[in-house]
Amino acid sequence: MPVKxxxxxxxxxxxxxxxxxxxxxxxxTCEREYLxxxxxxxxxxxxxxxxxxxxxxxxxxxxxxxxxxATFAELVAFYYSITPEVPDxxxxxxxxxxxxxxxxxxxxxxxxxxYKLSQQAEPGVTLLDLGCxxxxxxxxxxxxxxxxxxxxxxxxxxxxxxxxxRQMKCEDVTLVCACADHLPFLSDSFDLIVAxxxxxxxxxxxxxxxxxxxxxxxxxxxxxxxxxxxxxxxxPHVGVWGVGFLPKALMNGYVKxxxxxxxxxxxxxxxxxxxRAIKLVDDQPLFxxxxxxxxxxxxxxxxxxxxxFKIYNLIMNTPGLGxxxxxxxxxxxxxxxxxxxxxxxxxxxxxxxTQTPGDSIPGNPISxxxxxxxxxxxxxxxxxxEEPMSVNxxxxxxEEPMSVNxxxxxxxxxxxxxxxxxxxxxxxxxxxxxxxxxxxxPTSTDPLTGKNAIRN
Numbered sequence: 001m002p003v004k005x006x007x008x009x010x011x012x013x014x015x016x017x018x019x020x021x022x023x024x025x026x027x028x029t030c031e032r033e034y035l036x037x038x039x040x041x042x043x044x045x046x047x048x049x050x051x052x053x054x055x056x057x058x059x060x061x062x063x064x065x066x067x068x069x070a071t072f073a074e075l076v077a078f079y080y081s082i083t084p085e086v087p088d089x090x091x092x093x094x095x096x097x098x099x100x101x102x103x104x105x106x107x108x109x110x111x112x113x114x115y116k117l118s119q120q121a122e123p124g125v126t127l128l129d130l131g132c133x134x135x136x137x138x139x140x141x142x143x144x145x146x147x148x149x150x151x152x153x154x155x156x157x158x159x160x161x162x163x164x165x166r167q168m169k170c171e172d173v174t175l176v177c178a179c180a181d182h183l184p185f186l187s188d189s190f191d192l193i194v195a196x197x198x199x200x201x202x203x204x205x206x207x208x209x210x211x212x213x214x215x216x217x218x219x220x221x222x223x224x225x226x227x228x229x230x231x232x233x234x235x236p237h238v239g240v241w242g243v244g245f246l247p248k249a250l251m252n253g254y255v256k257x258x259x260x261x262x263x264x265x266x267x268x269x270x271x272x273x274x275x276r277a278i279k280l281v282d283d284q285p286l287f288x289x290x291x292x293x294x295x296x297x298x299x300x301x302x303x304x305x306x307x308x309f310k311i312y313n314l315i316m317n318t319p320g321l322g323x324x325x326x327x328x329x330x331x332x333x334x335x336x337x338x339x340x341x342x343x344x345x346x347x348x349x350x351x352x353x354t355q356t357p358g359d360s361i362p363g364n365p366i367s368x369x370x371x372x373x374x375x376x377x378x379x380x381x382x383x384x385x386e387e388p389m390s391v392n393x394x395x396x397x398x399e400e401p402m403s404v405n406x407x408x409x410x411x412x413x414x415x416x417x418x419x420x421x422x423x424x425x426x427x428x429x430x431x432x433x434x435x436x437x438x439x440x441x442p443t444s445t446d447p448l449t450g451k452n453a454i455r456n
Contacts, residue, residue, distance in 0.1 A: 003126050003147055005147070005149055005174040008126075008185050008186050008189040009025065009041075009043075009184050009185065009186075010184060010185060010186050011027035011029060011030060011032060011184065012043050012044075012045055012178055012179065012182040012183060012184040013027070013030060013032060013045050013182060014027060014029050014030045014032075015186075016028055016029030016030060017029070018034070021033065023035055023036055024036050024041075024042075025041075032045075034184070037057050037060065037061070037155060037177075038057075038060050038061055038064040038155070038159050038162075039064075039159075039162055039175075040060075040155060040158045040159065040162065040175045040176070040177050041174075041175070041176045041177065041184075042057075042155060042177045043176060043177060043178040043184035044153065044155075044177055044178060044179055045179060045182050046179050046182070048153045048154050049264070049265045050154075050265070051154075051156075056154065056155050056156055057155060059082070059155075059156045060155040060156040060158070060159045061159075062082070063075065063078065063079060063156055063159045063160060064159045064163075066078050067159065067160070067162075067163040070163075071167070072098075072099070072134075072160070072163060072164045072167060073095065073098075073099050075160055075163055076094075076095050076098045076099070076134065076160060077095060079156070079160065080094070080095065085261070087259075087260075087261070089239075090238075090239065093239075096300045097300055098133075098134045098136070098160075099300070100136070100299065100300035101133070101134055101135065101136020101137070101139075101164075102136045102137075102139045102140055102168070103136075103296050103299065103300075104136055104137070104296050104297060104300070105136045105137035105138070105139060105140030105141065106140045106296055107294045107295070107296025107297050108137050108140070108194065108196060108223075109121055109140055109141065109144065110294055110296070111223070111292055111294065112192075112194075112221075112223055114292055115223060115289075115292075115333075115335045115338065116338035117192070117221035117223060117335065117336060117338065118219060118220070118221045118336065118337075118338070119191045119192040119219075119220055119221040120144075120192070121140075121141040121144040121145075121146040121148075121192065122144055122145055122146060123144075123145035123146070124145075125146045125147065125191045125192055126146070126147045126149070126189070126190050126191050126192070127141055127146040127147065127148050127149065127190065127191065127192045127193075127194070128148075128149050128150075128151065128185075128189075128190045128192070128193045128194070128215070129141070129148065129149070129150045129151070129194050129195075129196075130151050130180060130183075130193060130194065130195040130198055130212070131151070131152055131180065131195055131196065131197065131198030131201070132150030132151060132152050132158075132161060132175075133152060133154075133157050133161065134157055134160045134161045134164055135150055135160075135161030135162075135164050135165050135173070135175075136164075137194065137196060138150045138161065138165065138170065138173050139164065139165060139168050139170050139173075141194075142165075142170040142172065142173050143170070146192070147172075148170075148172075148173045148174070149173070149174045149175075149176060149190075150173060150174070150175050150176070151175075151176045151177075151178050151180070151183065152175075152177065152178075153177065153178065153179055153180070154177075155177045158175045158176075158177055161175060162175055180195075180198065180202055180208045180211065181202070181204060181207045181208050181211055182211070183211050183214075183215055185215045186215070187214050187215060188215070188216070188217045188218065189215045189217070190215055190216055190217060190220060191217055191219075191220045191221070192220060192221050192222075193212055193215070193216055193220065193221070193222045193223075194222075194223050194224070195208075195212070195222075195223075195224040195225075196224065196225050197225055197226060197227070198224065198226070199224060199226040199269055199274075199334075200226050200227050200237075200266055200267055200268055200269060201265065201266065201267070202267065203265075203267055205267075205269065205273070205274070205277040206277040206280040206281050209277055209278065209280075209281045209283060209286070210281045210283075212283075213281055213283045220336075221335075221336045222285075222286060222334070222335070222336045223333070223334070223335045223336070224333065224334040224335075225291060225331050225332070225333050225334075226268075226269055226274070226331065226332055226334075227268055227269075227330070227331065227332075228244075228268075228269075228270065228271075228327075228328070228329055228330055228331055228332050229244035229268035229269055229270045229273075230244050230245065230270055230327060230328055231244065231328060231329060231330045231331075232328040233308075233330055235255075235266075235268075236330075237263075237266055238255050238259050238261060238263060239259070240254070240255055240258050240259050242254075243255060243263070243268070244268045248267075251263055251266075252264050269332065270332070271288050271327065271332055274288050274332060274334060275288055278334070285336040285337045286334055286335070286336055286337075287334070287335065287337070288332055288333070288334055289333050289334070289335055290316070290322075290326045290329065290332075290333070291329070291331040291332065291333040292333075293309060293312065293313055293316075293330070293331065297309070309330075312325070312329065312330070316329070
């Protein structure tokens with residue numbers, strides 16, 4: 001029997017129980033109230049960095065009024081018509097991105113199966129799409145019978161998602177407006193959590209991963225994709241080359257100079273920084289991996305860019321070359337270990353899930369290409385940007401050692417990005433990644449530490 005999502009709610013700030021009030025909920029502990037706006041539960045305790053909460057609600061209501069007589073594509077176009085901060089060329093590109101959302105969602109489902117996650121989108125599974133944007137993946141997952149919840153910090157995008165889901169007869173999907181680092185769900189609530197292109201919008205990656213660990217069930221699964229900081233391609237949110245190769249303090253000024261738009265709220269990650277974030281929250285089932293890129297991931301791009309993706313896939317399936325290209329590829333994936341719950345019950349199965357025949361021959365470990373599974377000539381050459389990288393001979397996955405200060409015992413590379421917040425409203429859907437924006441700005445005191453540290 002499907003879970004009634006309201007029974008999973010708690011106060012996002014203090015994690016206390018909540019009770020229904022007129023047009024919303026109230027926390028029984030801290031007495032904070034949370035409203036329902038335009039048919040969406042609003043559990044935000046901090047605002048989207050691009051727009052404050054009152055302005056976001058006003059814009060969401062304006063979009064909701066327009067939604068009654070508009071198709072999904074017309075509604076997205078209307079959004080950009082009332083958002084002049086987005087240049088016309090980017091608006092056209094983002095429109096194509098959103099329209100292709102359901103097709104890309106089907107590609108995410110295929111990727112989950114390829115990664116052999118312990119949970120899949122199917123009846124009986126409670127699924128959370130964290131940073132759901134306009135709901136393309138939710139539509140795809142809901143069609144498979146999963147009980148789906150979508151979370152995003154941008155109420156205006158959730159109103160557009162609500163319209164899309166209604167038009168696709170997926171009205172049983174629950175939409176929640178919340179911050180990724182303060183989620184309004186009880187611990188151990190979800191079987192499957194997906195965060196597609198969310199992490200680069202989060203200032204404190206480890207805090208978001210800690211929340212994901214808290215609400216994911218012990219036998220649950222997680223999969224995420226983020227932009228690779230060192231990708232040899234234009235930064236997809238702004239279409240500017242070379243952003244990730246600059247020190248973080250210089251990125252905003254560089255993008256403003258080249259493109260004329262701010263770049264204060266994007267926090268690009270590398271394999272090394274993500275490995276450190278996972279290590280910090282001690283979420284052992286998670287690991288970074290070289291991504292599988294399917295046609296659904298790039299079909300909405302121009303033909304020349306599609307050709308580049310095809311060439312990338314061809315090289316990635318070439319033993320030796322693939323491991324060299326991985327560090328400058330477009331994406332980085334995080335995934336939970338394959339079929340983890342089955343491995344707990346059957347140790348023999350656990351071994352088979354992480355080994356390929358021939359890998360376990362004593363004294364003869366075989367290094368394998370992470371995309372094709374074929375034996376390689378040896379360890380890949382280390383990258384030229386951060387930490388050296390090697391391939392685990394058992395799992396075939398990339399591993400990067402943490403750089404630790406021997407005096408303090410702490411990681412030497414800071415995790416957070418530029419803490420400066422902007423006031424202009426650049427819509428968070430400004431790229432194939434940005435429809436999943438989940439960012440928090442520091443507006444109140446952290447209930448655990450007492451510091452002014454509510455971060456995105």
